[in-house]
Amino acid sequence: MTNDALFDVTESGHSKVPIVNARGEIDVSTSPELHDVLAGVISRRPELVIVNLSEVTFIDSTGLGVLVGTARDLRAKGGELRLVATQPHIIKLLELTGLDEMFDVLPDTKAAVTR
Amino acid sequence: LNSPAAGLRSAEAFRHEAFFYAGEDEFLDGSTAFIRGAVEAGEPIFVVVSARRIDLLRDRLASDVGAVRFADMGEVGTNPARIIPAWAEFVHECGGQNARGIGEPIWSERSVAELAECQRHESLLNVAFAESPGFTLMCPYDSDSLGRDVVDEAFRSHPFIRRGDALSASPEFLGCEELGRPFATPLPAPPGTTTDLVFQARSLRDLRSLVLREARRARLSGTRADDVVTAVHEVASNSLRHAGGLGVLRMWHTEDSLICEVSDDGHIQDPLVGRRRPAVGDRGGRGLWMVNQLCDLVQVRSMSEGTTVRMHFRCGQGG
Numbered sequence: 001m002t003n004d005a006l007f008d009v010t011e012s013g014h015s016k017v018p019i020v021n022a023r024g025e026i027d028v029s030t031s032p033e034l035h036d037v038l039a040g041v042i043s044r045r046p047e048l049v050i051v052n053l054s055e056v057t058f059i060d061s062t063g064l065g066v067l068v069g070t071a072r073d074l075r076a077k078g079g080e081l082r083l084v085a086t087q088p089h090i091i092k093l094l095e096l097t098g099l100d101e102m103f104d105v106l107p108d109t110k111a112a113v114t115r
Numbered sequence: 116l117n118s119p120a121a122g123l124r125s126a127e128a129f130r131h132e133a134f135f136y137a138g139e140d141e142f143l144d145g146s147t148a149f150i151r152g153a154v155e156a157g158e159p160i161f162v163v164v165s166a167r168r169i170d171l172l173r174d175r176l177a178s179d180v181g182a183v184r185f186a187d188m189g190e191v192g193t194n195p196a197r198i199i200p201a202w203a204e205f206v207h208e209c210g211g212q213n214a215r216g217i218g219e220p221i222w223s224e225r226s227v228a229e230l231a232e233c234q235r236h237e238s239l240l241n242v243a244f245a246e247s248p249g250f251t252l253m254c255p256y257d258s259d260s261l262g263r264d265v266v267d268e269a270f271r272s273h274p275f276i277r278r279g280d281a282l283s284a285s286p287e288f289l290g291c292e293e294l295g296r297p298f299a300t301p302l303p304a305p306p307g308t309t310t311d312l313v314f315q316a317r318s319l320r321d322l323r324s325l326v327l328r329e330a331r332r333a334r335l336s337g338t339r340a341d342d343v344v345t346a347v348h349e350v351a352s353n354s355l356r357h358a359g360g361l362g363v364l365r366m367w368h369t370e371d372s373l374i375c376e377v378s379d380d381g382h383i384q385d386p387l388v389g390r391r392r393p394a395v396g397d398r399g400g401r402g403l404w405m406v407n408q409l410c411d412l413v414q415v416r417s418m419s420e421g422t423t424v425r426m427h428f429r430c431g432q433g434g
Contacts, residue, residue: 006320027319028352058323060348061401069398089341096408102395 006030009037017048017113023055026063034063038070045077050112052084059090064097071102082112129244130251132282133273135266137259142168145277146217147175149253153215154182161205163188163198164219164255192220195229195236196407199243199390206247213249223260228412228427230265231300237272238294242386245291253277295386297417302425305376309365316355322364323348326375329366333373333430342409343428347375349402350424354379358422372411373428380421389413 007030013019018041022034041049051067053059071081082104085091094100106112134149136142146162150172153160162172166187173180184205192198198220206214220233237254244250256269270276270287272294310329314322326347330340347364354362358381365376389403407413412427 025320027348028355029316029319058344058348060345060352061399061405062352064401065398068396072396072398088338089345092338093345093405096405097393097401098395 007033009034011037011041013050013109013113015044016046017050018044018046019050019052019109019113021052021055025058026056026066027058027060028062031060031062031066035066035070038066039073042070042074042077042079045079046074047079048113049074049079049081050084050109051081052109052112053090054084054086054108056085056087056090059093061097064093064099068099068102082106082115084109084112129241129247130275131240131244131273132251132253132275132277133269133285134253134255134277135258135269136255137257139168139171142255142257143171143175145279146172146253146255148280149215149217150176150183151179154179156213158213158215159205159209160184160215160217161186161202162217163191163201164217165189165222168219188219192218192233192236194407194410194412195220195232196390196413198236199239199387200392202240202250202252203243203391206244206250209250211249214251216250216252217255218252219255221254221256221261221265223257227303228414232412232414234265234268234272235298237269238289239386239390241272241274241291242295243390297383297386298415299418300416301418302414302416302423305365305374306367309367311366312364313361314351314354314364315361319348319351319355322351325364326366329375330373330428333368333428335373335428335430339428343373343375343426346406346409346426347377349406350377350426353402354381354422357381368430371429371431373430374425375428376423376425378421378423383415383417383422388415 007024009020009022011018011020020037020041026034074081085105086107094105106115134145136145150160161184163186166189169185191201202216220236225233258266270285271289273285274288276283276285312322312325323344326344327340330343351362354377358379362377362379367374389407393400393404410426411429414425416423
């Protein structure tokens with residue numbers, strides 16, 4: 001089985017507010033793919049990027065590190081990264097690591113765009 | 116090497132005291148005097164003891180109680196590796212002014228494994244706060260209910276000993292260098308029947324499935340099973356990153372817990388690994404921190420043959 005079946009990442013939204021939708025398991029082996037997509041998105045200097053984690057079933061510290069790194073790079077360009085998360089376990093990990101202070105964590109993409 | 120005598124002279128250094136008392140009245144007398152001393156000096160004071168003792172101290176302190184911050188050691192220190200971050204946060208909030216604490220992580224009902232980790236914690240406090248001048252931490256030990264060996268170990272892990280009003284240097288204190296060495300005391304052998312997996316980079320997903328099955332067999336709730344999977348995955352990922360790209364997972368059940376143990380041939384050099392809250396903007400350094408927050412107990416041993424991390428998850432509790 002290839003990683004594609006376990007993880008995939010697509011882009012939606014529009015150029016001003018791109019939405020990056022991750023699905024499946026974000027771990028040591030799949031987080032580089034997430035990193036690459038996010039790096040491509042933020043190179044276009046959007047003001048707001050939304051990473052939708054609502055269909056992510058697992059995320060490890062490497063995946064969290066990618067989100068932190070992306071948020072920092074985006075912030076340096078004057079942009080902001082918001083997360084959509086609904087899985088209680090993922091919300092719990094964001095809290096345990098204090099990352100809920102770094103990101104706005106919202107229940108759906110609509111709330112994330114309009115907040 | 117740290118000399119306790121030199122420490123006594125220097126009011127600026129971290130002062131880590133073992134306070135021996137016999138029975139609850141002596142505990143209350145000594146702790147109340149210590150707290151009043153802090154309040155009179157206008158220094159912040161944080162008391163982390165059992166919920167029962169917090170109630171008793173509140174009654175005793177009467178009008179002084181408003182100046183005291185309390186936390187239940189039964190919550191903060193279930194996993195003793197979470198206690199140093201709580202003190203670090205307090206010291207940080209005090210912003211360099213003198214501050215005092217009372218922390219009682221050891222009581223007679225602690226299991227053998229918990230006691231070993233509490234004693235490791237007491238040793239590491241010296242390392243963690245070596246650079247925190249003006250912080251005084253008093254650690255009560257009930258000499259009535261604790262074994263002689265526990266008292267002896269407190270003499271080795273504390274530079275100062277308090278009995279009643281008398282404070283003296285501990286002649287047995289081992290010093291920061293010795294206490295900060297990797298914890299090499301071997302763990303008790305696992306039972307005869309364990310579920311084992313040799314893992315490498317490509318098998319982390321299989322490892323997670325196996326751990327989830329074992330967590331369900333242990334009747335852990337859905338969210339608690341997720342915690343187990345995340346914690347074991349993080350430790351296994353560390354093995355792959357820092358050791359030879361290979362590790363061994365063993366799991367077994369005890370009367371009240373699921374135990375998951377990861378071994379590899381790497382070495383952990385940083386004695387405080389997993390005990391510092393990662394700064395929000397840091398890209399890395401979250402793995403073992405998360406593990407300590409998710410597990411009921413974590414035992415790290417690092418010796419010449421390699422490193423073992425044993426994680427305990429209590430069954431039959433909500434999550």
